Amino acid sequence: MFGRLTTEAFFHEPSQNGAVAGMVIMGALLLILITWTARWKWLWKEWITTVDPKRIGVMYIVVVLIMFAKGFADALMMRLQQFLSVGDSSGFISASHFQEIFSAHGTTMIFFVGMGVIFGLMNLIIPLQIGARDVAFPFLNALGFWLFASGGLLTLISLAIGKFSTAGWLAYPPLSGIEYSPGVGVDYWIWAVQIAGIGSTIAGINFLVTIMKMRCPGMTYMKMPIFTWSCLCAVVLIILAFPVLTATLVLLTLDRYLDMHFFTSYGDGNPMMYVNLIWAWGHPEVYILILPIFGVFSEIVPTFSEKRLFGYASMVWALIMITILSYLVWLHHFFTMGASPYVNSFFGIMTILIAIPTGVKIFNWLFTKFRGRVHFTSPMLWFFAFVLNFTVAGMTGILLSAPPVDYQVHNSLFLIAHFHGMVIGGVLFGFFAGFTYWFPKFTGFFLDEKLNLYAFWCWFLGFLVAFMPLYMLGFMGATRRLDHYEASTGWHPIFAVVAFGACIILCGALIQFFGLFWSIKIRKRNWDHSGGDPWNARTLEWSIPSPPPIYNFAIIPTVDQRDPLWAIKRGQAPKTEKIYEDIHLPVNTPIGLYIGMFATIFGFAMTWHIFWLAILSLSGIITTAIIRLSLRDKHETISADEVKKMETLQNRNEPL
Amino acid sequence: MSRPLTLHHQDTLEAHPDTRVPDPHQDVFSTTTFGFWVYLMTDCLLFATFFVTFAVFHDRTFGGPSPKDLFDLKTVFIETMVLLFSSVACGLALLSSLKLEKTKVIIWMAVAFLLGASFVAIELKEFTHLVHEGNSWERSAFLSSFFTLVGTHGLHVSVGLLWLMVMMFQVFWMGITALTFRRLSVFSMFWHFLDLIWIFIFTFVYLMGMV
Numbered sequence: 001m002f003g004r005l006t007t008e009a010f011f012h013e014p015s016q017n018g019a020v021a022g023m024v025i026m027g028a029l030l031l032i033l034i035t036w037t038a039r040w041k042w043l044w045k046e047w048i049t050t051v052d053p054k055r056i057g058v059m060y061i062v063v064v065l066i067m068f069a070k071g072f073a074d075a076l077m078m079r080l081q082q083f084l085s086v087g088d089s090s091g092f093i094s095a096s097h098f099q100e101i102f103s104a105h106g107t108t109m110i111f112f113v114g115m116g117v118i119f120g121l122m123n124l125i126i127p128l129q130i131g132a133r134d135v136a137f138p139f140l141n142a143l144g145f146w147l148f149a150s151g152g153l154l155t156l157i158s159l160a161i162g163k164f165s166t167a168g169w170l171a172y173p174p175l176s177g178i179e180y181s182p183g184v185g186v187d188y189w190i191w192a193v194q195i196a197g198i199g200s201t202i203a204g205i206n207f208l209v210t211i212m213k214m215r216c217p218g219m220t221y222m223k224m225p226i227f228t229w230s231c232l233c234a235v236v237l238i239i240l241a242f243p244v245l246t247a248t249l250v251l252l253t254l255d256r257y258l259d260m261h262f263f264t265s266y267g268d269g270n271p272m273m274y275v276n277l278i279w280a281w282g283h284p285e286v287y288i289l290i291l292p293i294f295g296v297f298s299e300i301v302p303t304f305s306e307k308r309l310f311g312y313a314s315m316v317w318a319l320i321m322i323t324i325l326s327y328l329v330w331l332h333h334f335f336t337m338g339a340s341p342y343v344n345s346f347f348g349i350m351t352i353l354i355a356i357p358t359g360v361k362i363f364n365w366l367f368t369k370f371r372g373r374v375h376f377t378s379p380m381l382w383f384f385a386f387v388l389n390f391t392v393a394g395m396t397g398i399l400l401s402a403p404p405v406d407y408q409v410h411n412s413l414f415l416i417a418h419f420h421g422m423v424i425g426g427v428l429f430g431f432f433a434g435f436t437y438w439f440p441k442f443t444g445f446f447l448d449e450k451l452n453l454y455a456f457w458c459w460f461l462g463f464l465v466a467f468m469p470l471y472m473l474g475f476m477g478a479t480r481r482l483d484h485y486e487a488s489t490g491w492h493p494i495f496a497v498v499a500f501g502a503c504i505i506l507c508g509a510l511i512q513f514f515g516l517f518w519s520i521k522i523r524k525r526n527w528d529h530s531g532g533d534p535w536n537a538r539t540l541e542w543s544i545p546s547p548p549p550i551y552n553f554a555i556i557p558t559v560d561q562r563d564p565l566w567a568i569k570r571g572q573a574p575k576t577e578k579i580y581e582d583i584h585l586p587v588n589t590p591i592g593l594y595i596g597m598f599a600t601i602f603g604f605a606m607t608w609h610i611f612w613l614a615i616l617s618l619s620g621i622i623t624t625a626i627i628r629l630s631l632r633d634k635h636e637t638i639s640a641d642e643v644k645k646m647e648t649l650q651n652r653n654e655p656l
Numbered sequence: 657m658s659r660p661l662t663l664h665h666q667d668t669l670e671a672h673p674d675t676r677v678p679d680p681h682q683d684v685f686s687t688t689t690f691g692f693w694v695y696l697m698t699d700c701l702l703f704a705t706f707f708v709t710f711a712v713f714h715d716r717t718f719g720g721p722s723p724k725d726l727f728d729l730k731t732v733f734i735e736t737m738v739l740l741f742s743s744v745a746c747g748l749a750l751l752s753s754l755k756l757e758k759t760k761v762i763i764w765m766a767v768a769f770l771l772g773a774s775f776v777a778i779e780l781k782e783f784t785h786l787v788h789e790g791n792s793w794e795r796s797a798f799l800s801s802f803f804t805l806v807g808t809h810g811l812h813v814s815v816g817l818l819w820l821m822v823m824m825f826q827v828f829w830m831g832i833t834a835l836t837f838r839r840l841s842v843f844s845m846f847w848h849f850l851d852l853i854w855i856f857i858f859t860f861v862y863l864m865g866m867v
Contacts, residue, residue, distance in 0.1 A: 136687050136691060137687075137691060201698055205691055205694045205695055205698065206691075208694055209687060209690055209691040209694060212690070213683075213686070213687050213690060214687075239694060239697065239698055240701060242698070243698045243699070243701035243702040243705070244701060244702075244705050246702060247701075247702045247705035247706060247709075248705065250804070250808075251709065251804065254793075254800065254804060255800075258793060258794070259793075259794045260793050260794065260800035260803075260804070261718070261794070261796060261797045261800045262709065262713070262797060262800055262801065262804075266718075267718050267794075267795075267796055267797055267800075268713070268716035268717065268718040268796050268797040268798070269713075269716075269797045269800070270712070270713075270716075270797070273709065273712055273713075277705065277708075277709075622818070626822055629822065629826075629839075630822070630825075630826060632830075632835060633835065
């Protein structure tokens with residue numbers, strides 16, 4: 001009846017029980033709070049059923065915050081374990097639970113934090129930057145979000161019911177095959193990633209069409225803001241890479257469920273085929289995460305330097321070069337596979353080549369500041385920290401791209417230091433910069449700048465203390481995923497420093513969480529009275545009130561140059577007549593949520609081999625989709641008069 | 657009744673007041689078809705991955721049968737013809753919809769459905785035959801990749817059949833409107849795409865397997 005699901009699945013070791021209790025209590029508190037404040041109806045009408053990309057963007061960020069808290073707790077537990085588990089002491093986590101933790105940490109941070117950050121920013125910014133009222137496929141956009149959330153939920157469920165994968169964040173076979181991982185862990189991983197991955201493909205299609213089809217009149221490709229350009233490149237990568245992930249996971253699933261022989265060591269299968277395929281997705285994925293962040297900094301640096309971006313065309317070509325090259329380097333993740341020296345050298349050289357367009361971008365940002373009027377706001381500080389971290393991590397990446405060097409430090413903590421420099425120093429710092437920068441656009445008030453600065457210094461210094469020593473440990477021979485080592489290695493003091501660094505980062509993260517709520521509480525004090533353009537910025541999203549009205553633009557703008565708002569402020573823009581028109585917007589629908597819920601149940605049922613439930617939920621998905629397709633497209637109309645009324649109200653801009 | 661329609665301006669036609677009111681900056685028909693093209697490209701990559709896997713594993717038979725021992729080209733040829741003619745019927749349905757001939761549209765869709773269903777039936781028969789002879793997907797990496805590649809195509813055709821069925825009802829109830837026309841065009845893209853994939857399967861899996 002319940003497949004492999006027995007009561008045993010609910011019992012865990014003490015450290016995990018604590019986490020489960022915490023999660024359940026937090027969830028229960030949240031539900032009580034919503035009921036207490038009678039917010040259910042509001043939540044349902046304004047958020048859960050919404051198809052407005054601004055709202056969906058915020059929901060992505062909320063999921064990111066939850067998943068970040070989980071992934072970060074995983075990281076802290078690993079560092080604490082490595083600090084404690086020396087010589088005779090075995091720490092506070094068992095070896096098998098430690099494996100679950102590092103698998104969950106990687107999966108959570110890449111799929112549910114990294115991807116969530118990227119799609120959150122895309123939803124919030126792209127329609128506003130290209131002067132559009134909506135995205136191309138509002139319903140698919142909502143569906144993409146709910147599938148993403150569904151995958152995240154499945155990861156959280158695995159914490160409480162059963163076990164998560166112990167096979168690492170990419171689940172290499174034969175370890176992840178049915179023979180060596182007969183439990184439910186890998187299945188949880190497969191379905192969580194598969195569901196979220198399909199959501200990403202859907203969201204990627206939506207944004208490609210949005211950028212290509214819905215730009216406002218006059219915005220040719222070479223007049224698009226760089227953030228939009230970087231997202232265009234990222235969605236091209238998503239569209240070309242995520243189907244490969246889907247297919248690869250299907251093959252692994254078939255190996256595990258139907259006894260096929262793709263990646264098994266018998267039956268003439270070949271585990272290295274999996275490693276090749278997964279990195280054919282995995283390497284572009286790295287650029288999917290970082291390209292939009294390049295875009296964020298390309299918006300922030302000109303704004304806070306009061307100067308137009310240096311080398312716009314070279315920025316665009318650098319993005320395109322990175323997009324193309326990112327497909328030709330996947331093998332550098334496994335030089336040690338033992339391909340011929342010719343193959344390894346080809347991929348080594350291709351990897352080195354990527355440094356060129358990336359270097360072009362760094363220099364362009366630096367030249368943008370040259371003779372500009374630089375404001376040392378917190379987004380700019382994140383930028384400085386980013387340049388430092390990204391350059392260091394980039395240079396160590398170049399070291400790793402030489403196959404002989406890679407053979408020495410493969411799978412060591414040197415590699416961990418390198419890619420955390422990219423992901424934390426790059427993606428995360430960039431997200432924080434963008435979050436601070438665009439926060440007033442969507443709320444109407446600023447984040448508290450003093451707390452921003454405290455958080456920044458904690459993160460920046462904490463990062464250096466927590467990750468720079470890992471380069472040393474890597475050279476000393478410490479491998480990744482290490483839950484125990486001997487005292488005679490002499491690594492203990494360095495691991496202590498690393499654990500201390502992680503605590504400094506924790507302070508930064510706590511200050512940020514607190515700062516968010518504090519800023520909401522004292523919002524009247526930090527209200528933006530500038531009429532929507534607090535930073536003296538250059539692009540279209542700042543030309544409308546904050547927070548933007550539901551239709552974004554009452555009058556669709558016409559642009560004739562790169563920094564349209566700057567042109568308007570300088571009186572160089574073409575005059576548009578203020579004639580309001582009726583605006584048609586799609587109505588809300590809960591169908592995205594329903595499909596997401598069915599997908600969660602389907603993933604859960606497949607994981608536990610409860611096949612009747614899997615069939616039931618799959619037919620639920622199909623039926624819901626058919627119902628959606630049988631309805632006529634419904635739209636609500638905001639009449640020209642109402643638009644006029646809303647515009648005059650918005651422009652008064654008073655604190656709520 | 658048979659007023660000629662221009663394909664790309666379905667939404668601005670006054671003849672169909674029942675559909676979405678067009679926003680001056682959005683052309684729903686071209687956005688949807690373009691979006692569906694992009695989806696087809698993602699699907700194409702999914703198949704590309706399975707083709708690559710088949711290419712890698714096609715001679716890894718683990719002592720089991722090789723393509724030469726298994727495939728009967730005559731059946732596969734009939735299968736191919738059935739699928740291609742299903743696409744022809746789908747094309748005729750689309751042409752009739754341009755002339756707003758509702759009954760003809762439904763008839764051609766029914767023909768496309770029947771041919772598509774026979775394709776799936778022949779394929780299933782071939783699969784059961786293989787499994788009965790002890791040559792199932794568990795036998796070797798080659799057979800795993802064969803069943804996955806061809807089976808994924810078959811699954812796509814089956815989903816297409818479900819879609820076709822839903823659409824026959826929609827055309828019956830709603831008539832030929834901008835909405836149903838749009839869905840019909842998108843479906844025909846899907847159906848032709850599956851043809852194309854099948855041509856590649858026919859060539860790479862069956863024909864090249866025989867030499």
